[in-house]
Amino acid sequence: MIKKNFFKKIYEIQKKIRVVEEKIASQYSKNKMRCPTHLSIGQEAVAASSGLALQKNDISISYHRSHAHFLAKGGSSKKLFAELHGFEEGCSKGIGGSMHLVDLKNNFYGSTAIVSNSIPIGVGLAYSLKLAKKKNLVCIYIGDAAVEEGVFFESINFSILKKLPVIFICENNFYSVYTHIKDRQPEKRKIYKLASAMGATSHLFTQDNPFKLFKKFDELFKKIRKNPKTHFVEVETYRYLEHCGPNDDTLLGYRKLQDVKKWKKKDPIDFSKKYLIKNKIFKISQINNLDKKITNFVDKDFNYLNKLKKPQFKNISKLVYKR
Amino acid sequence: MTKITYSQAINKALTEEMSRNKKLVCFGLGVNDSLNFFGTTKGLVKKFGSERVFETPTSENAMTGIGVGMSLNNNPCVMMHQRLDFFLLAMDQLVNSAAKWHYMFGGKNSVPITIRLVVGKGWGQGPTHSQSLQSWFAHIPGLKVVMPSFPSDAYNLLKKSIRDPNPVIFIEHRWLHNIEQETKKIKYKNKQNLTELISKGKDFTAVSYSLSTIEMLSIKNVLKINKISFDLIDLKSIKPLDISVIKNSLKRTKRLLVLDSISHPFCSIGSEILSQLYREKNIKLIKPPLLKTLPDIPTPTSTFYTRDFYIKKNDILNDISKLVGKKIKLKNSDTILHDVPDSNFKGPF
Ligand SMILES: Cc1ncc(C[n+]2csc(CCOP(=O)(O)OP(=O)(O)O)c2C)c(N)n1
Ligand SMILES: [Mg+2]
Numbered sequence: 001m002i003k004k005n006f007f008k009k010i011y012e013i014q015k016k017i018r019v020v021e022e023k024i025a026s027q028y029s030k031n032k033m034r035c036p037t038h039l040s041i042g043q044e045a046v047a048a049s050s051g052l053a054l055q056k057n058d059i060s061i062s063y064h065r066s067h068a069h070f071l072a073k074g075g076s077s078k079k080l081f082a083e084l085h086g087f088e089e090g091c092s093k094g095i096g097g098s099m100h101l102v103d104l105k106n107n108f109y110g111s112t113a114i115v116s117n118s119i120p121i122g123v124g125l126a127y128s129l130k131l132a133k134k135k136n137l138v139c140i141y142i143g144d145a146a147v148e149e150g151v152f153f154e155s156i157n158f159s160i161l162k163k164l165p166v167i168f169i170c171e172n173n174f175y176s177v178y179t180h181i182k183d184r185q186p187e188k189r190k191i192y193k194l195a196s197a198m199g200a201t202s203h204l205f206t207q208d209n210p211f212k213l214f215k216k217f218d219e220l221f222k223k224i225r226k227n228p229k230t231h232f233v234e235v236e237t238y239r240y241l242e243h244c245g246p247n248d249d250t251l252l253g254y255r256k257l258q259d260v261k262k263w264k265k266k267d268p269i270d271f272s273k274k275y276l277i278k279n280k281i282f283k284i285s286q287i288n289n290l291d292k293k294i295t296n297f298v299d300k301d302f303n304y305l306n307k308l309k310k311p312q313f314k315n316i317s318k319l320v321y322k323r
Numbered sequence: 324m325t326k327i328t329y330s331q332a333i334n335k336a337l338t339e340e341m342s343r344n345k346k347l348v349c350f351g352l353g354v355n356d357s358l359n360f361f362g363t364t365k366g367l368v369k370k371f372g373s374e375r376v377f378e379t380p381t382s383e384n385a386m387t388g389i390g391v392g393m394s395l396n397n398n399p400c401v402m403m404h405q406r407l408d409f410f411l412l413a414m415d416q417l418v419n420s421a422a423k424w425h426y427m428f429g430g431k432n433s434v435p436i437t438i439r440l441v442v443g444k445g446w447g448q449g450p451t452h453s454q455s456l457q458s459w460f461a462h463i464p465g466l467k468v469v470m471p472s473f474p475s476d477a478y479n480l481l482k483k484s485i486r487d488p489n490p491v492i493f494i495e496h497r498w499l500h501n502i503e504q505e506t507k508k509i510k511y512k513n514k515q516n517l518t519e520l521i522s523k524g525k526d527f528t529a530v531s532y533s534l535s536t537i538e539m540l541s542i543k544n545v546l547k548i549n550k551i552s553f554d555l556i557d558l559k560s561i562k563p564l565d566i567s568v569i570k571n572s573l574k575r576t577k578r579l580l581v582l583d584s585i586s587h588p589f590c591s592i593g594s595e596i597l598s599q600l601y602r603e604k605n606i607k608l609i610k611p612p613l614l615k616t617l618p619d620i621p622t623p624t625s626t627f628y629t630r631d632f633y634i635k636k637n638d639i640l641n642d643i644s645k646l647v648g649k650k651i652k653l654k655n656s657d658t659i660l661h662d663v664p665d666s667n668f669k670g671p672f
């Protein structure tokens with residue numbers, strides 16, 4: 001059984017990601033976050049439950065939609081906000097922006113902007129874990145489009161061949177930009193089955209109940225740490241906002257309003273809240289207090305930006321090479 | 324007076340070529356999505372069907388090879404990428420297949436493929452969404468590289484590229500997409516010399532291409548007020564590179580500025596031009612030539628950094644002042660926009 005504290009944590013981290021992302025969305029139109037920004041609203045449960053199941057010494061690496069993965073691994077919302085605003089205090093000193101986050105203290109090795117770019121890097125990180133005889137794993141987050149690139153197959157092949165402790169987590173939100181998966185991949189072939197045919201131990205999870213999802217990840221990760229092997233998890237999920245940017249984009253017409261509604265109706269955060277109350281794990285008032293605490297915390301982190309000074313261009317040339 | 328934008332001119336060229344050649348095929352990410360590849364592929368699927376115009380999986384290297392295969396088998400292709408950076412996954416098929424096929428098999432067949440690449444700038448495009456690597460492509464024998472600055476040239480050169488029996492890299496700067504020109508200037512001229520003297524003056528010669536040509540034009544007035552005029556040479560074609568127009572101009576002006584403002588300095592198109600001129604016999608310059616490029620640093624994301632990363636108008640004017648030995652009165656507000664192409668642009672792409 002999951003302990004009470006874990007219920008709280010799973011709820012808390014999901015909620016925190018949502019509040020951070022909503023903060024970004026609501027402030028984006030002030031034109032101060034001047035970088036392409038891919039929000040995870042709707043997809044938080046996957047990041048939250050897998051992130052919590054990872055140990056600090058486990059490594060994770062991600063793609064362009066990575067705010068949630070960064071935060072769930074322990075990344076600071078202060079540093080995320082600062083990065084999006086281009087300040088030197090940002091996690092990548094303002095050089096990388098929303099699509100290039102890093103937090104080495106928590107072993108979040110980076111997120112990158114070219115589809116599938118970080119996959120082989122994750123596998124390489126896992127190979128060195130093996131060389132160092134460490135009992136940890138590497139978690140590689142990918143979108144549904146990533147499996148269309150050759151480098152995905154090349155990397156997973158090597159990872160399986162060498163029995164590397166790798167968990168691929170594929171967040172299948174059915175779209176690559178405005179293009180549905182049925183226009184990009186054969187309709188009846190499931191992504192997780194593709195990975196299974198490659199030789200990975202493969203699973204299809206759902207995000208509907210984030211607590212159950214956590215348990216599944218937790219068990220799986222324990223297994224991988226004990227018996228290093230390459231696993232692949234596909235989770236069907238949904239982004240509520242536009243592909244890139246802070247707006248609702250249902251008017252563009254590439255997806256049905258009905259679908260958006262359907263997914264919002266089974267929103268994992270709403271579910272979690274109801275679940276905690278229904279099962280008498282927490283009282284409504286306790287959850288409302290928690291929500292308030294999270295919002296205050298995120299507001300404080302955002303307001304901290306007011307204290308920051310504009311960074312100097314002359315400092316960045318020192319970053320091109322390590323001296 | 325009706326006007327046409329750069330992206331509309333591309334759309335027009337694509338539509339006409341698709342009608343003209345029933346074998347022509349057109350594909351890439353975004354060709355048939357809600358935004359039609361910055362408007363450049365609008366109406367194509369409706370007109371020509373989804374067999375000839377299609378979305379692709381995110382598979383740049385394979386799709387390039389697939390395009391090479393189709394091109395070899397009587398289906399010339401236009402392939403497109405919303406950022407040049409995404410195309411970097413396809414270097415094997417571009418360099419080892421497309422560029423070499425005709426040569427490597429003794430000229431038996433060739434690869435009529437046109438690859439449209441869009442270069443990003445501003446709004447935090449950052450290190451991997453803003454690279455303009457024309458000098459890489461130009462380095463490869465077997466490839467042609469064009470970079471038109473105006474709608475009329477985009478129209479003309481895209482048609483020429485499509486009809487070319489060789490692979491052509493067609494590079495569009497994202498900030499050119501909304502540039503307008505009179506519709507009547509949009510005409511197909513097969514025999515047009517590529518590199519062109521587009522404006523005449525006497526104090527110095529400026530060489531530029533793509534967005535840098537627009538930047539040179541944007542300082543023309545300030546220079547005029549300061550009684551300075553210049554020859555402006557727009558390259559249009561990067562490879563083959565024709566320096567004869569530059570040579571002729573330098574005979575008169577004897578002073579040279581190469582504005583290569585979307586490239587890093589090392590092994591750039593600008594440095595290639597200077598190197599070719601250095602080896603010429605009859606060129607005598609009064610002052611050492613000026614080459615203005617981006618710094619040898621990857622593009623940063625933060626708007627605080629891009630302000631100083633991209634070249635400012637006043638920097639160009641200061642350099643020109645030294646080049647021609649005349650004072651130029653600078654206005655404080657004279658900075659080239661570094662983050663948005665115009666005040667209507669609200670990011671993020
Ligand atoms: C190699 C490459 N090709 C194209 C792109 C443009 N691009 C940016 S995000 C994206 C969508 C990828 O979809 P998916 O992997 O499903 O992630 P999602 O955005 O849905 O989270 C694409 C095609 C890119 N960044 N890199
Ligand atoms: Mg997706």
